[in-house]
Amino acid sequence: FFKFAVSDESIAGFGRIDVLNYNRRNYDMVLAYLSQKERVQDDCRNDPLFRQIPVTSAKRHLSEIRKLPTGKSKNADKRYEDLVGQLLASLFYPQLDFAEEQSRTDSGALIRDLIFYNNRSMDFLQDIFTEYWSRQIVVEMKNVQSIEREHINQVNRYLVEQFGRFGVIVTRNSLPRAMFRSTIDLWAGQRKCIIALTDEDLAQMVDIFESRQRLPVEVMKRAFIEFTRACPA
Numbered sequence: 001f002f003k004f005a006v007s008d009e010s011i012a013g014f015g016r017i018d019v020l021n022y023n024r025r026n027y028d029m030v031l032a033y034l035s036q037k038e039r040v041q042d043d044c045r046n047d048p049l050f051r052q053i054p055v056t057s058a059k060r061h062l063s064e065i066r067k068l069p070t071g072k073s074k075n076a077d078k079r080y081e082d083l084v085g086q087l088l089a090s091l092f093y094p095q096l097d098f099a100e101e102q103s104r105t106d107s108g109a110l111i112r113d114l115i116f117y118n119n120r121s122m123d124f125l126q127d128i129f130t131e132y133w134s135r136q137i138v139v140e141m142k143n144v145q146s147i148e149r150e151h152i153n154q155v156n157r158y159l160v161e162q163f164g165r166f167g168v169i170v171t172r173n174s175l176p177r178a179m180f181r182s183t184i185d186l187w188a189g190q191r192k193c194i195i196a197l198t199d200e201d202l203a204q205m206v207d208i209f210e211s212r213q214r215l216p217v218e219v220m221k222r223a224f225i226e227f228t229r230a231c232p233a
Helices: 016-025 027-039 055-067 073-091 123-132 149-158 177-190 199-211 217-230
Strands: 096-106 109-118 136-142 166-171 193-197
Touching: 055 073, 055 199, 073 096, 073 109, 073 136, 073 199, 109 123, 123 166, 123 193, 123 217, 136 149, 149 166, 149 177, 149 193, 177 193, 177 217, 193 217, 199 217
Parallel strands: 136 166, 166 193
Antiparallel strands: 096 109, 109 136
16 A cells, blocks of 8 residues: 555666565655645545536426526526536536636626536547637526527637637527527638527436436537538538
């Protein structure tokens, strides 16, 4: 056990017996090393925001999301952002690692984004890295009845080199036909991909999360495939 407490530099060129003898002669130093590592072990644990919530909590989050009115009445938009942020961090894990939540101001509006690291652990994630150079994935949350052009423009302005050219809008309902057409036009002109996830998509992800038979992130993959099929050849 104690042989692993010695650094690689200390054991370079030595065999197993040499290492064991070293540990016996320097028992106090090795013990102090282990004690120090035990004291700082909490530093190696994930932040609570990164821990998956249990299935029952995921269902409660989804239920509350469905009951929220659209818009800003009684801070419904803030509550929506909180619930969606907590839910997606768990549903996408470990295929996407939750990196941070941040706020920004765009055209006078305060916008909260979720940022996920793209670890390229599945074909879909590798595809968006290769095609759109998305090292990180930006998820913007919109508690609105219907997505408008300005919402799409807000995401578009954020898709810069740091994040690549792939973004996600989480909103209550499917994009209106004209707005979906707008995302296709954006792809045709700038080769940027913006997809939408709705309440129904969140519900399907929670169902998958409960069954453990597939991956919730595959719902995002399906939206990406549908978008790609609609793009001009």
